[in-house]
Structure formats: C-alpha cells, structure tokens
Amino acid sequence: MDQVRKTVVLEGSRGVAEAVRLCRPNVIAAYPITPQTHIVENLSQMVADGLLKAENIRVESEHSAASAVLGASAAGARAYTATTSQGFLLMLEVLYNMAGLRLPVVLTAVNRGISAPLTIHNDIQDSLAARDTGFVQLYAEDNQEALDMHIQAFKIAEDHRVLLPVLIGMDGFILTHSFEPVSLPTQEEVDEFLPPYKPVFYLTPKAPLTMGTKTDPEFYTEARYMLHKAQQNARQVIVEVAQEFKEKFGRFSGDLIDTYLTEDAEIIFVSMGSLVSNLRAIAQELRQEGKKVGVLKIRAFRPFPFEEIVRAISGAKIVIVMEKDISLGATGVLAQEIRAAFYGKANVPRLSGFVVGLGGRDVTRETVLKGLRLAQESDHLCTFLDLNPELLEEV
Amino acid sequence: MKITLGGVAAPGSSRLNKTGGWRVFYPEFLHIRCTDCGLCQKLCPEGCIFKADKKNFYADLEYCKGCGICAEECPVHDIEMRPEVR
Amino acid sequence: MYQIGVSQPYNNNLFAPGHTACAGCGQSLAARLVLNALGPNVIVANATGCLEVFSSNFPQSSWEVPWIHSLFENTPAVASGIEAALKALGREDEAIVVAQGGDGGFADIGFGALSGAIERGHNILFIVYDNEAYMNTGVQRSGLTPFDASTTTSPAGGCSFGNPTDKKPVAQIVAAHGAPYVAVTSVGYYRDLERKVQKAAGIKGPKFLQIHVPCPLGWGHDTSLTIKIARLAVQTGLYPLFEMENGEITSVVKITPKPRPVEDYLKPQARFRHLFKPGAEEELKKIQAIADENIRRYKLYEG
Numbered sequence: 152m153d154q155v156r157k158t159v160v161l162e163g164s165r166g167v168a169e170a171v172r173l174c175r176p177n178v179i180a181a182y183p184i185t186p187q188t189h190i191v192e193n194l195s196q197m198v199a200d201g202l203l204k205a206e207n208i209r210v211e212s213e214h215s216a217a218s219a220v221l222g223a224s225a226a227g228a229r230a231y232t233a234t235t236s237q238g239f240l241l242m243l244e245v246l247y248n249m250a251g252l253r254l255p256v257v258l259t260a261v262n263r264g265i266s267a268p269l270t271i272h273n274d275i276q277d278s279l280a281a282r283d284t285g286f287v288q289l290y291a292e293d294n295q296e297a298l299d300m301h302i303q304a305f306k307i308a309e310d311h312r313v314l315l316p317v318l319i320g321m322d323g324f325i326l327t328h329s330f331e332p333v334s335l336p337t338q339e340e341v342d343e344f345l346p347p348y349k350p351v352f353y354l355t356p357k358a359p360l361t362m363g364t365k366t367d368p369e370f371y372t373e374a375r376y377m378l379h380k381a382q383q384n385a386r387q388v389i390v391e392v393a394q395e396f397k398e399k400f401g402r403f404s405g406d407l408i409d410t411y412l413t414e415d416a417e418i419i420f421v422s423m424g425s426l427v428s429n430l431r432a433i434a435q436e437l438r439q440e441g442k443k444v445g446v447l448k449i450r451a452f453r454p455f456p457f458e459e460i461v462r463a464i465s466g467a468k469i470v471i472v473m474e475k476d477i478s479l480g481a482t483g484v485l486a487q488e489i490r491a492a493f494y495g496k497a498n499v500p501r502l503s504g505f506v507v508g509l510g511g512r513d514v515t516r517e518t519v520l521k522g523l524r525l526a527q528e529s530d531h532l533c534t535f536l537d538l539n540p541e542l543l544e545e546v
Numbered sequence: 547m548k549i550t551l552g553g554v555a556a557p558g559s560s561r562l563n564k565t566g567g568w569r570v571f572y573p574e575f576l577h578i579r580c581t582d583c584g585l586c587q588k589l590c591p592e593g594c595i596f597k598a599d600k601k602n603f604y605a606d607l608e609y610c611k612g613c614g615i616c617a618e619e620c621p622v623h624d625i626e627m628r629p630e631v632r
Numbered sequence: 633m634y635q636i637g638v639s640q641p642y643n644n645n646l647f648a649p650g651h652t653a654c655a656g657c658g659q660s661l662a663a664r665l666v667l668n669a670l671g672p673n674v675i676v677a678n679a680t681g682c683l684e685v686f687s688s689n690f691p692q693s694s695w696e697v698p699w700i701h702s703l704f705e706n707t708p709a710v711a712s713g714i715e716a717a718l719k720a721l722g723r724e725d726e727a728i729v730v731a732q733g734g735d736g737g738f739a740d741i742g743f744g745a746l747s748g749a750i751e752r753g754h755n756i757l758f759i760v761y762d763n764e765a766y767m768n769t770g771v772q773r774s775g776l777t778p779f780d781a782s783t784t785t786s787p788a789g790g791c792s793f794g795n796p797t798d799k800k801p802v803a804q805i806v807a808a809h810g811a812p813y814v815a816v817t818s819v820g821y822y823r824d825l826e827r828k829v830q831k832a833a834g835i836k837g838p839k840f841l842q843i844h845v846p847c848p849l850g851w852g853h854d855t856s857l858t859i860k861i862a863r864l865a866v867q868t869g870l871y872p873l874f875e876m877e878n879g880e881i882t883s884v885v886k887i888t889p890k891p892r893p894v895e896d897y898l899k900p901q902a903r904f905r906h907l908f909k910p911g912a913e914e915e916l917k918k919i920q921a922i923a924d925e926n927i928r929r930y931k932l933y934e935g
C-alpha cells in the first residue's frame with residue numbers, strides 16, 4: 152500500500168481523507184453537514200475497509216464531535232474532526248476550550264456561509280468566527296494544498312513549542328467537490344515526516360493529573376498569555392514545517408503567506424482560500440497587458456503574519472483586499488487585519504476592501520476587474536462588489 | 547510556582563488548603579461508647595476522620611469543617627459538637 | 633515537562649480534603665465514596681458544576697486520579713473520546729472511564745450528549761449527582777427539581793408553590809436506551825452506593841448511576857442532617873432506589889419498618905417551608921400522592 156508516490160485525480164474531499172489517513176489518527180469523530188460530508192464518508196469507508204486503524208465515533212452533534220476529539224486528545228491520541236457552517240458554530244464553545252487545554256487536534260473547516268438566510272454554498276464566514284479561539288488557522292488555495300496542509304497541520308499542532316489545535320479552511324464545493332489531479336505521498340514518506348504524537352502529558356492512572364482547572368484572577372491572565380505565546384511560536388513552526396515539507400515532498404505553496412508577481416507590482420490583490428487561484432489567473436492576464444499586478448495569499452490567518460504582509464506589499468501603490476466574509480457593521484475581516492498591519496508604518500499603500508462571493512456567488516473575472524477599477528478611482532472601506540441592484544429595495 | 551501548560555494541577559494538591567478555619571463547632575470524640583463501627587469515618591465529607599487504634603477515632607482539625615455529620619450519625623452518640631474556641 | 637510528585641493519598645482517600653464544598657455537602661461525600669469504591673485505575677471526565685468548582689481550583693486539585701473538566705454539557709462526549717482513545721491505543725485495560733456531573737449537566741443541558749454516548753454503547757460509567765437544582769449558579773430549578781421545591785427560578789410566592797413540575801425520570805429514560813445497567817442510589821445508603829458502583833464497574837458497556845445528594849445550602853437544612861435527609865427521601869417513598877438490568881427492574885431498596893409521612897422529609901428543608909403555611913394543605917397531599925405512587929409502582933413496601 153502506498154509504496155510509490157502517485158498522481159491521481161481525486162475529489163477534494165477524498166484528497167483530504169487520504170491525507171488524514173496517511174497521518175494515522177487514532178480517533179476521528181464528526182457529524183454530517185453539507186459540504187463536509189464526503190470527507191467523513193471517505194474516512195468511514197477507510198475504517199470499514201481496514202485501511203485506517205482508527206476509532207470512528209459517530210457522535211450525535213458537532214458539539215459532541217469536538218468534545219470527543221478533545222477527550223481523545225487529552226487521553227494521548229492523535230485526533231481529527233471536520234465540519235462546516237452551522238456545525239462549526241455549534242462547535243465553537245468547545246474550540247476555545249480545546250485550545251485552552253492545549254490539545255493538538257486537527258480540524259477541517261470546510262467553508263460555507265451561515266444562516267439566515269440559509270445557504271449551503273461557500274464563503275468563509277463560518278471559520279472566521281473562530282478568530283479568537285486560539286486555533287492556528289490555515290487556508291488552502293487548491294486541493295493539492297489542502298491535502299498537503301493536513302499533513303503539515305498535525306506536525307505544527309503537535310510541536311511542543313505550539314501544542315495548539317489547527318484548523319484548515321477549505322472552500323466548500325469549490326474545493327471539496329471538485330476533481331483535480333493531486334500527488335499522493337506514500338505512507339513511508341508521511342511516517343518519516345510526521346512521527347507518532349508524543350504528548351507532554353495525558354490522562355493515565357500511571358501519572359494522574361488534573362486537567363481543566365478553574366482559575367482565579369491571579370492566574371487567568373498568565374494562562375491566556377501562554378496561549379498567545381504559543382501562537383507566536385507557531386509563526387516559526389509553520390515556516391519550518393513548510394520548508395521541511397518542501398524538502399521532503401518537493402512542494403511549497405507558501406508558509407505564513409505566499410506571493411505571486413508581487414516583487415515589482417503596483418497593484419496587489421490580497422485574499423485567502425480558493426479565490427487566490429482566480430486572482431492569480433487575472434493577475435497573469437493583466438501582466439500580459441503590461442499592468443504590474445500581483446497577488447498576496449494569506450495562508451496563515453492565525454497567527455496573523457503582520458510583518459510578512461507589510462514586507463510583501465508595502466511597495467505597491469494600491470492594495471485590494473477581496474474577501475468572502477463581512478464583519479457586519481464594520482468591514483471585511485481580512486481588510487481590518489491588513490489595515491491594522493500597516494498602522495504606524497511608512498510608505499502605506501492605498502487600500503480598498505471588497506466583499507465578494509457570499510453564499511456561493513461566483514467571483515467572476517468581471518467582478519474582480521470592477522474592483523480593480525473602483526480601487527484605482529478611490530479607496531473603498533468596505534464595498535459589496537457584486538450586488539444586484541435589481542434585487543434591492545432602496546430605503 | 548509557575549503557570550502550567552493548559553492549567554494542569556497536581557493530584558491531591560488541595561491538601562494545601564486547610565479548611566479547618568471554617569469551623570464554628572468542632573467534633574469531640576468522647577471515646578466512651580465507641581463500638582468501632584467506622585461510620586463516622588465513612589460519612590465525613592472531608593474524609594478527615596482517622597482511626598488511631600481500636601475504638602479510637604479522631605478528626606483531623608486541619609480540614610474538619612464542623613458540619614456535624616459524624617456526631618449526628620454516630621449510632622452510640624460518642625461524638626459531640628462543641629463550640630470552637632479560637 | 634511536569635513531573636508531578638507522587639504522594640500517598642490522604643487517609644486512603646482518592647478524593648483529597650482541602651476542597652471548598654460547603655460543610656456537609658452530600659455531593660463531596662458521594663464523590664469520595666464513589667472513587668474509593670472504584671479504586672485508582674480510573675479516568676474521570678467531570679462536568680461544570682459544584683463538584684468541579686470545589687475540587688479543581690488552580691493550582692490545587694482534590695483528585696488523586698486522572699481527571700479532566702472540559703465544559704458543562706459535553707462530558708459524556710469527552711468521555712466517549714477518552715474511551716475510544718484507550719481502545720485505539722491498546723490501553724483499554726488501563727482504566728475505567730467515568731463521566732460524572734450534576735443533574736443540570738447530565739439531565740438537562742448535556743442530555744443529548746448523554747443519550748448519544750449511551751446509545752453508542754461506550755464502555756463508560758455515567759454518574760449523575762442529583763442535588764435537584766443548579767447549585768453552582770445559585771440554586772436554580774433543573775429538570776430534576778422536585779415538585780413544589782422553591783428555587784431561585786421557581787420561587788414560592790403569593791401565586792406559586794414553587795416548582796410546578798415533577799422530576800424527569802432520567803434513569804428510566806437511560807434504561808430505555810438499552811443500557812445494561814442503570815441504578816439509583818443515595819448518599820444516605822453508603823453500602824447500597826458502594827455495591828452499585830462496584831457492580832456497575834464490573835459490567836461492560838454503558839452503565840448509569842444516579843445518586844441522591846442533599847445540598848445543605850440549596851435545600852436549606854442543617855449541615856449535620858445531610859445523611860438523615862437523604863434517608864428520609866427514601867423512607868417516605870419520594871426517592872426510590874432501584875436497579876434496572878437490561879431494562880427490567882431487578883432490585884429495589886425496601887422501606888422498613890414502614891413508610892414515613894412526606895412531612896418528615898419536607899419539614900427540615902427551607903425549600904419546602906412554604907408548604908407548612910396555611911393554605912398549602914392540598915400541596916402536601918399532592919406530594920404524599922407522589923410518594924404513594926412510587927411505593928406502589930416500585931413495590932417499595934408491602935404493608
């Protein structure tokens with residue numbers, strides 16, 4: 152099995168399931184929700200076929216899925232779960248808890264919009280709700296990166312300098328349900344890259360300890376500071392792991408960020424997830440027209456790469472943030488963070504923030520070019536680019 | 547001491563917290579009628595009643611909160627609650 | 633990284649003193665009896681609630697066994713993960729997995745998680761410490777608060793005799809899941825409690841224990857009366873103790889010498905004080921009827 156590295160055409164969900172299998176989790180627990188289902192169905196089949204030796208807990212809710220992997224991780228197991236949208240929100244309380252307990256679980260956050268109104272389609276509003284949980288958060292651009300990222304995620308999470316759960320954002324349907332050729336590593340390679348999980352401590356009568364204590368004001372701040380510090384440590388670890396992955400598997404899709412044609416660019420698009428692929432294509436096209444356009448991919452949303460971003464794009468004249476989310480009553484979430492990165496810096500580029508692609512709306516070439524045009528005219532704090540005025544009753 | 551990873555704590559370490567100060571009454575073991583039944587020891591919520599010897603039980607006043615369960619449950623009334631003098 | 637010193641348990645107890653439970657707390661006593669009956673080879677997952685709060689105040693812990701608290705409503709799911717991890721890692725024989733919490737944590741907010749974990753057949757001992765209200769947050773009504781008990785959210789008043797509903801039959805509901813062993817016991821009957829804990833520990837699969845634990849603070853009785861009150865709950869017929877094996881009742885604790893009137897149980901407790909004022913006579917009759925029905929249904933006494 153998995154003797155030679157092979158390139159196969161796989162559905163995105165299947166690719167993730169294969170990556171998870173190669174990471175040899177001991178326990179998986181998940182609850183079905185579109186469009187995450189194919190991942191757990193594939194994993195369940197692998198367990199049923201004996202290809203994955205793991206306990207598969209068919210929990211009664213996402214809250215319990217997260218809780219079960221929390222318990223498994225506390226008992227010393229490598230544990231995995233996946234969810235999206237409403238299920239992600241139901242997990243949220245547990246996600247904070249898991250990070251606070253320093254349990255290196257890996258979670259696939261398939262990205263889908265949030266009700267109401269109900270949508271099963273993609274945007275990244277859901278996992279951004281976990282912004283402050285303490286989770287390390289990585290966003291995948293394509294199916295190969297999603298696959299690779301899962302293998303990296305366990306290594307990052309379990310690094311003793313980090314010991315935090317990691318979530319991988321992966322656009323629902325756009326990635327999970329699309330077929331792309333991917334290179335599958337061999338089991339041997341993955342085993343070399345990712346040794347078995349060695350917990351610092353775990354629940355066992357051989358060395359009893361108490362986890363999940365209650366703290367008074369004299370201790371809480373320090374405990375939270377340690378979490379923050381672990382996030383800071385993760386910066387270095389994410390970079391190291393991406394390098395090590397590159398050496399082992401010959402692929403690199405960025406570490407905290409990835410850049411495309413940004414070197415001399417006057418205009419730089421910034422985004423996360425599969426939208427980055429669209430932007431790359433458009434940038435390439437505009438380059439052919441002689442326009443100096445580049446793309447910055449935010450690969451790690453937490454820890455947030457403030458310095459790396461400033462370094463990558465401060466040479467541009469105009470920065471255009473395109474994102475599939477909105478902090479209602481404020482601006483797009485990513486635009487807020489990018490603006491924060493530039494506060495107090497010299498040579499601040501002009502910056503526009505655009506909301507696109509909510510609830511599965513296609514982000515077309517025209518939409519992006521419209522954003523480019525608007526951003527050149529004036530700066531936009533937060534503009535919905537693809538609104539259909541015919542649907543709106545003006546008040 | 548230092549903050550531990552995830553706030554883990556050492557087993558049984560609450561022993562450092564001496565709750566005896568909470569007491570308003572303390573149990574006096576009379577050692578007259580004791581039948582050695584062990585009920586007081588079993589039913590003390592603090593688990594702080596020791597057996598020194600046959601028919602010779604006593605409460606560890608470092609932890610005893612003075613609830614009075616031992617005195618109430620002693621079948622032969624060999625324990626009495628007395629006001630704490632401090 | 634953390635070498636935690638191994639010391640001898642205090643007075644052979646696996647639940648150490650220094651915890652901050654109220655004096656006379658029935659739940660703290662029950663927790664100690666449970667652990668001592670189980671022995672050191674356990675892993676405990678504990679729900680948020682009084683027991684968790686008074687036993688795990690950083691940097692101290694009263695637990696001599698491996699123990700984890702995650703949240704209020706997810707303890708059965710956390711325990712499911714622990715049990716699955718032990719299986720996956722070939723450490724199944726290492727420990728009995730216990731999931732424990734209050735009536736609120738298990739019978740109300742965590743009821744879905746409990747139902748799921750039992751239905752999946754995990755090899756877990758579930759323990760509900762039933763003090764009949766949300767005590768940790770200040771004595772609010774739960775689904776296990778008895779009829780007419782005054783709590784801070786079901787207070788007695790000019791137009792109210794307190795909690796308007798009867799206790800949720802959690803043990804029966806759990807038994808209906810097909811759990812091989814379900815038992816109700818009381819901290820007032822320590823031998824019964826120890827026997828049921830040990831019996832449960834010897835059974836593979838999901839087993840469920842509900843333990844009646846008087847709360848001097850929430851019930852408003854003298855701290856010395858915890859055991860007496862617990863016994864009176866049984867002797868009046870208001871808290872039947874029984875075992876159910878594979879859905880059938882296989883034993884009950886009989887009332888001897890004969891049932892006591894419910895007033896004997898109610899009177900020492902401030903939460904029922906309003907029932908002894910003029911105009912509440914009918915309410916006392918209703919509570920006596922609950923006890924009588926329990927005695928009939930569970931065959932607690934054949935006079």
Ligand SMILES: Cc1ncc(C[n+]2csc(CCOP(=O)(O)OP(=O)(O)O)c2C)c(N)n1
Binds near residue numbers: 683736769774
């Ligand atoms: C999701 C959530 N809701 C509410 C609370 C607040 N809360 C903490 S403990 C508790 C009551 C506990 O009641 P019970 O389970 O009966 O245990 P007891 O304290 O009575 O022993 C409540 C409401 C919480 N911690 N989490």
Ligand code: SF4
Binds near residue numbers: 587603619
């Ligand atoms: S309960 Fe009374 S009789 Fe029994 S051991 Fe204690 S002191 Fe002696």
Ligand code: SF4
Binds near residue numbers: 590592606613614616
């Ligand atoms: S008074 Fe209560 S705490 Fe003190 S020894 Fe007796 S039973 Fe224990």
Ligand code: SF4
Binds near residue numbers: 763848
């Ligand atoms: S409030 Fe009740 S249950 Fe909570 S510690 Fe006090 S006596 Fe025990």
Ligand SMILES: [Mg+2]
Binds near residue numbers: 734
């Ligand atoms: Mg309660």
